[in-house]
Amino acid sequence: MNEEYNHEHIESRWQKTWQDTELYKVDMQKAENKLYCLVMFIYPSGDKLHIGHWYNYGPTDSWARFKRMQGYDVFEPMGYDAFGLPAENYAIQKGVHPGKSTEDNIQYIRHQLKAIGAMYDWNKEINTSAPEYYRWTQWMFLQLYNKGLAYRRKAPVNWCSSCATVLANEQVVDGECERCGTDVMTKDLEQWFFKITDYAERLLEGHDRIDWPEKTIHMQKNWINKSVGATVIFNLQNRDETISVFTTRPDTLWGVTYMVLAPEHPLVEELTIDEHRQAVQEYAAQARRTKEIDRLSTEREKTGVFTGSYCINPVNNEIVPIWVADYVLMTYGTGAVMAVPGHDQRDFEFATKYGLQIRQVISRDESLQEEELEEAYEDPGYMINSDQFNGLPSHEKGIPAVIDYLKEKGWGDKKVNYRLRDWLISRQRYWGAPIPVVFCEKCGEVAIPEEDLPVLLPEKVEFTGKGKSPLGTNPDFVNTTCPKCQGPARREVDTMDTFVCSSWYFLRFPNPHLGDKPFDRELVDKWLPVDQYVGGAEHAHMHLLYARFLTKALYDMGHLNFDEPFTRLVHQGTITNSGAKMSKSRGNVVNPDAYVQTYGSDTFRMYMMFMGSYEEGGDWSDEGIVGMNRFLKRVWRLVYQMLTEPPQGNETDKFNAVVRQMHYSIKYMTIDLERFHFNTSISRIMELVNEMYSYTQNVGSSEQNKKLLTVVGQNLVKMLAPFSPHLAEELWEALGQSYSVFNTDWPQHDEAMLMTDQINLGVQVNGKIRAQLEVDRNADDRDIISQALELDKIKKHLEGKKIVKSFVVPQKLVILVVK
RNA sequence: GCGAGAGUGGCGGAAUUGGCAGACGCGCUAGAUUUAGGAUCUAGUGUCCCUAGGAUGUGGGGGUUCGAGUCCCCCCUCUCGCACCA
Numbered sequence: 001m002n003e004e005y006n007h008e009h010i011e012s013r014w015q016k017t018w019q020d021t022e023l024y025k026v027d028m029q030k031a032e033n034k035l036y037c038l039v040m041f042i043y044p045s046g047d048k049l050h051i052g053h054w055y056n057y058g059p060t061d062s063w064a065r066f067k068r069m070q071g072y073d074v075f076e077p078m079g080y081d082a083f084g085l086p087a088e089n090y091a092i093q094k095g096v097h098p099g100k101s102t103e104d105n106i107q108y109i110r111h112q113l114k115a116i117g118a119m120y121d122w123n124k125e126i127n128t129s130a131p132e133y134y135r136w137t138q139w140m141f142l143q144l145y146n147k148g149l150a151y152r153r154k155a156p157v158n159w160c161s162s163c164a165t166v167l168a169n170e171q172v173v174d175g176e177c178e179r180c181g182t183d184v185m186t187k188d189l190e191q192w193f194f195k196i197t198d199y200a201e202r203l204l205e206g207h208d209r210i211d212w213p214e215k216t217i218h219m220q221k222n223w224i225n226k227s228v229g230a231t232v233i234f235n236l237q238n239r240d241e242t243i244s245v246f247t248t249r250p251d252t253l254w255g256v257t258y259m260v261l262a263p264e265h266p267l268v269e270e271l272t273i274d275e276h277r278q279a280v281q282e283y284a285a286q287a288r289r290t291k292e293i294d295r296l297s298t299e300r301e302k303t304g305v306f307t308g309s310y311c312i313n314p315v316n317n318e319i320v321p322i323w324v325a326d327y328v329l330m331t332y333g334t335g336a337v338m339a340v341p342g343h344d345q346r347d348f349e350f351a352t353k354y355g356l357q358i359r360q361v362i363s364r365d366e367s368l369q370e371e372e373l374e375e376a377y378e379d380p381g382y383m384i385n386s387d388q389f390n391g392l393p394s395h396e397k398g399i400p401a402v403i404d405y406l407k408e409k410g411w412g413d414k415k416v417n418y419r420l421r422d423w424l425i426s427r428q429r430y431w432g433a434p435i436p437v438v439f440c441e442k443c444g445e446v447a448i449p450e451e452d453l454p455v456l457l458p459e460k461v462e463f464t465g466k467g468k469s470p471l472g473t474n475p476d477f478v479n480t481t482c483p484k485c486q487g488p489a490r491r492e493v494d495t496m497d498t499f500v501c502s503s504w505y506f507l508r509f510p511n512p513h514l515g516d517k518p519f520d521r522e523l524v525d526k527w528l529p530v531d532q533y534v535g536g537a538e539h540a541h542m543h544l545l546y547a548r549f550l551t552k553a554l555y556d557m558g559h560l561n562f563d564e565p566f567t568r569l570v571h572q573g574t575i576t577n578s579g580a581k582m583s584k585s586r587g588n589v590v591n592p593d594a595y596v597q598t599y600g601s602d603t604f605r606m607y608m609m610f611m612g613s614y615e616e617g618g619d620w621s622d623e624g625i626v627g628m629n630r631f632l633k634r635v636w637r638l639v640y641q642m643l644t645e646p647p648q649g650n651e652t653d654k655f656n657a658v659v660r661q662m663h664y665s666i667k668y669m670t671i672d673l674e675r676f677h678f679n680t681s682i683s684r685i686m687e688l689v690n691e692m693y694s695y696t697q698n699v700g701s702s703e704q705n706k707k708l709l710t711v712v713g714q715n716l717v718k719m720l721a722p723f724s725p726h727l728a729e730e731l732w733e734a735l736g737q738s739y740s741v742f743n744t745d746w747p748q749h750d751e752a753m754l755m756t757d758q759i760n761l762g763v764q765v766n767g768k769i770r771a772q773l774e775v776d777r778n779a780d781d782r783d784i785i786s787q788a789l790e791l792d793k794i795k796k797h798l799e800g801k802k803i804v805k806s807f808v809v810p811q812k813l814v815i816l817v818v819k
Numbered sequence: 820g821c822g823a824g825a826g827u828g829g830c831g832g833a834a835u836u837g838g839c840a841g842a843c844g845c846g847c848u849a850g851a852u853u854u855a856g857g858a859u860c861u862a863g864u865g866u867c868c869c870u871a872g873g874a875u876g877u878g879g880g881g882g883u884u885c886g887a888g889u890c891c892c893c894c895c896u897c898u899c900g901c902a903c904c905a
Contacts (some may be wrong), residue, residue, distance in 0.1 A: 174902090214823090215823070215824085215899085215900075218822090218823080218900085219900065219901085222822090222900080222901060223901090225904060227904070227905085229905085245905080246904095246905065247905060248904095248905065249905080260905090300903085302903080326903095327903050327905095328903085328905075329903080329904070329905090331904090332904045332905075333904075333905065336905095337905050338905080339905090340905090344905070345903095346903055346905075347905085417904080417905090418904090419904050537899090537900095540900090610831090610832095610843085610844070611831065611832085612831065612832055613832085616824095616825090618831075618832090619831090621830085621831075621845095623830070623831075623845060623846080624830085624831060624844060624845045624846090625845095626845080627843095627844050627845050627846095628844080630844095630858095630859095631844080633858090633859095634859095637859085679831095679832070679833085679843080679844095680832095680833065680834095680842085680843080682843075682844090683832095683833075683842065683843035683844080684842095684843085685843095686842095686843055686844075687842080687843070690843090693860090697860080697861085760839090761839085762838085762839040763839095764838085764839080764885075764886070765885095766885065766886085767884090767885055767886045768886090769839050772839085804885085805885060806885095807885090809838050809886095812838055812839070813838055813839065813886090815838085815885060815886075816885085817885040817886090818885095
């Protein structure tokens, strides 16, 4: 063994050994105690591996290694979410084909990933842009299509002019493109959707069965936003047609004083009378131009125009004017709202501005009195001005009673609404999986048969970046024959959202090279769901929602025996740089490679784990990294010393402290490591090392307890193994143990060894510690108190006072209260 | 605007159920060792008065309690999420 710790030599040596011996290869069939530990795979966008990736992958690998040592058959795969815009944009700029740049990127990233020294099973690598993978992404599309869960529809959709493509609702954040920050506009386009809305209720129900951060579940719940209410049908005046609205407050139906349609509502044009036509058209055009973010802003003053038409309130036959206003959204409910200004603040503001009637139909209390309303009264109360319903408590009795009444009369019914909208998966871009559909002149829309997959992405296309699907520029691709009638047909030229690729990749990992099916049923049923999933919280209502949806759909089709893909989820926090998120565009990305070179992977990953709470992340600073390197060197020297000046005695007295510390460290580091509290877990190891140093410094090697120190030394290396795997292997070998430390058992602590015969108690007088008292562990309280009263330091504080209360907090304090 | 979380030494951060605040590390100070630097080892390190000792201290103010970083009320700051969802 070398006197000096040389990380470069050690790390390359063990990485090679692990690879040569396939230490981390899991026998997927035989494994009995499976544990599927997955980190979100990497999106090779061109900026290589950064601190954030390391922060995601290093600690998770430490956790996985810990689980392996606890006896689990741990499966930890890695792959590339390789389709996507960055590669294509690069192609437009530099003229390099995305296939080529992606491949180069992956080569480089794979190299970087290996430097982490994780337990990835490289035989199971996935690349979503490879035909052997996207063939099955297309297969997923077909499964959904065959069940009516994938459909094509013309709709107002989100358009990012910079990315030159449409976006799903989930990919619009604050009215901006989630990827590039460009303001999102609305366009009417014929697009493909996945019917995730069919699963709204199931997605909510599943939350009860998964161990996820509460916050993430909360975010998904809010995103889905279930609301229970009723539909009410209003007849139009002098017309046969009707307008239906959704309301959560059918109890306020008598308070309707006007009706509002979204500017995009199909009836707007028809209902507008000539006198108002110009104003309405201008208003609608204006709304269409308004940026999504402004349209949704609550700060904006509400505006609207009158159509000139009226509808009739079914419950009281009142004539209700119909307005158009952009505070009503076409995309929620029916795109029409019954306005009750007395009991809805938005309607109140609108009515006040345009001089519309405000009528109170819910009173504050049982007096059933009307009052002067200065704002809408939105709380529960008692129904008034509502015919036979007057006096009913609005929520408990009123709402159900009115719904029953509407149903009986055929004017409406109970209704549950969700904010969640269908997942728009079409993208007008090249670098993605082609949508496996053709359009035939005779047969119309025809799906490609499963056996004809994959629909290969053509090599030769023109990259415009202008919003015309590049696939359309290759006539050999576009012009094809209809699989049904063999007549001429045109291929769909849009590709799929890359989130489709990542919504099923966890099913592919156990069997990534399967040629005739997306996954092996038996293997997937055995290995899934994923036991531990780790990734960023920013995916709460994108990837994490989509993956749950697809899993549930596959479950319903009988392809899986589970319907929640990720049993337990942990989010790593964000590492910032001077408070700002690291990003290529800001130019503040910290490159991990330099640190790995200087200090080694072990030091670097361990330092990141030690910085603070894993789930909170924090600001990057390399100020303490030398400390971690120092610690590993300290461990190295300790082992070196044990080998060069081996302990030869059987001293036990002083060694007790070491033994106790070992059991203490094992106990608490295990608890902390289990719950991803890496920082405190590492602290416990440091304490053990400090205690061992203090022993070896104070006791000569001839007296040092040979047997026990050997055991402690071995346990120390084991405890260190998940955190600094390379160093641990090296030390394990140096200690004369056989390869590999990762095939050994996790150390166990003995609760009895944590106890000492004598314990130290603080003695408190009126809440202040005044003395320390050493007593026998089993001493009874009365003895302890009388001993405490005898202490000089305590007597001083008792002079001339009376003890009103005294008791012992077990193992901790003696409490004295005096007056 | 609504909701959630956070605020602890010079710094990163610890503190089951209310029970000896500041574990662990960085930095700093002193000493040892070394030709020197670095490295290493030892001791110290919240603040104030400094002598044993005492006072004070977890964003600010109030409260409950023998005892509060932890529980309750008000306020300030920061972060995150949601934001006309009828």
